[in-house]
Amino acid sequence: MAKTDEHQAWLAELEAKSRAKQVGFINGISGKLRRPRSAEPPAHPFRGAPEFWNEFEWPIDERVEKFRANFKAAGGHSERLATMEDARAFIASKAEEMSAKYVIRQNQPELNALGLEEAIPDASFSVWNSDAEEHWKARAAEADFGIVVADYAAAYTGSVTVLSSKDKGRSVSLLPTVLMVIIPIERLHTRLGQILVNFDQAGRENLPAGIHFISGPSRSADIENDLTIGVHGPGVVYTLIVG
Numbered sequence: 295m296a297k298t299d300e301h302q303a304w305l306a307e308l309e310a311k312s313r314a315k316q317v318g319f320i321n322g323i324s325g326k327l328r329r330p331r332s333a334e335p336p337a338h339p340f341r342g343a344p345e346f347w348n349e350f351e352w353p354i355d356e357r358v359e360k361f362r363a364n365f366k367a368a369g370g371h372s373e374r375l376a377t378m379e380d381a382r383a384f385i386a387s388k389a390e391e392m393s394a395k396y397v398i399r400q401n402q403p404e405l406n407a408l409g410l411e412e413a414i415p416d417a418s419f420s421v422w423n424s425d426a427e428e429h430w431k432a433r434a435a436e437a438d439f440g441i442v443v444a445d446y447a448a449a450y451t452g453s454v455t456v457l458s459s460k461d462k463g464r465s466v467s468l469l470p471t472v473l474m475v476i477i478p479i480e481r482l483h484t485r486l487g488q489i490l491v492n493f494d495q496a497g498r499e500n501l502p503a504g505i506h507f508i509s510g511p512s513r514s515a516d517i518e519n520d521l522t523i524g525v526h527g528p529g530v531v532y533t534l535i536v537g
Contacts, residue, residue: 343487352484357449358535361482364452368510370531378408378476381534385474386413388532389439398422398434398470399441401461404478410441422463431465440470440528444477446489447533451509454533455489458504467506473528475508479537 324331342348352360362372375381389397398420399405411419420433434440442462446455454475458464467473483489493501512527 347485348487350485352449354479354482357482357484358479361447361449361452361533361535364449365510365533366452368452369513370452370510370533372533372535374535376537378404378536381476381536382408382410382413384534385410385439385441388472388474389414389417392438392472394438394472396420396437397439397441398437398466400443400463400466402443404443404476405441422466423460430463431469434463434465434469437470439472439474440466441474442467442476444475444481444533446492447477447482447535448484448486448489449482450485453486454508456506456508457502458506459502464504464506467508468527470528472530473508473532475531475533477533477535479535482535 320331358374362374365372373384375384388394394414394417397410397414397417399410399422401422401424406421417439420428420430420437422430422434442456444454445457447453448455454477456462456464456467456475467475493505508531511529511531514522514526
């Protein structure tokens with residue numbers, strides 16, 4: 295018998311022994327419970343969320359209120375602003391307040407039109423993936439501010455969804471000290487399911503490189519529940535609901 299065949303036979307023998315142990319273990323539990331062991335998987339007549347939940351929807355003002363409350367409860371900050379010009383002024387004032395010296399942002403049309411470079415003249419700006427020779431992860435890691443536009447947001451969970459692409463590097467939202475997320479109000483939904491269904495409909499071949507759900511600042515706790523903020527990502531996160 296060839297060495298490969300011997301190896302396969304050995305693996306098959308190990309698997310048979312493992313399965314026999316599993317059967318004996320489950321049979322032992324069934325015996326102690328005094329009922330027969332089920333050999334068939336249980337039926338699942340219902341799939342997905344129940345109908346009442348699929349129909350659940352908050353009016354837009356309540357969506358804003360709930361999102362802001364839930365995001366703040368997770369340690370984040372949230373503002374509602376009327377226009378993109380207000381968002382520009384807010385980000386500029388926070389950059390001045392926090393003495394931001396280096397800012398990185400997504401290469402998005404909304405941000406390209408915002409004129410943040412002129413609004414924050416004392417900071418050095420980088421636009422993600424605008425220079426093929428640049429080390430973009432390093433630039434994001436040293437940034438004081440990262441600025442992104444949310445693709446979606448869910449009020450019920452207080453979560454922001456940010457997709458990654460060549461112009462929307464995940465590092466922009468994961469590495470800077472402070473993260474600013476602009477949420478166009480039409481992208482704010484009630485439930486997370488309203489967001490996830492888009493990925494199902496797109497199909498695996500059309501999914502983005504990364505799908506990131508952000509609910510407040512980065513938090514990490516050890517085995518004694520000693521909570522530390524900002525270890526694995528931004529320690530300060532602002533969501534700006536615009537519209």
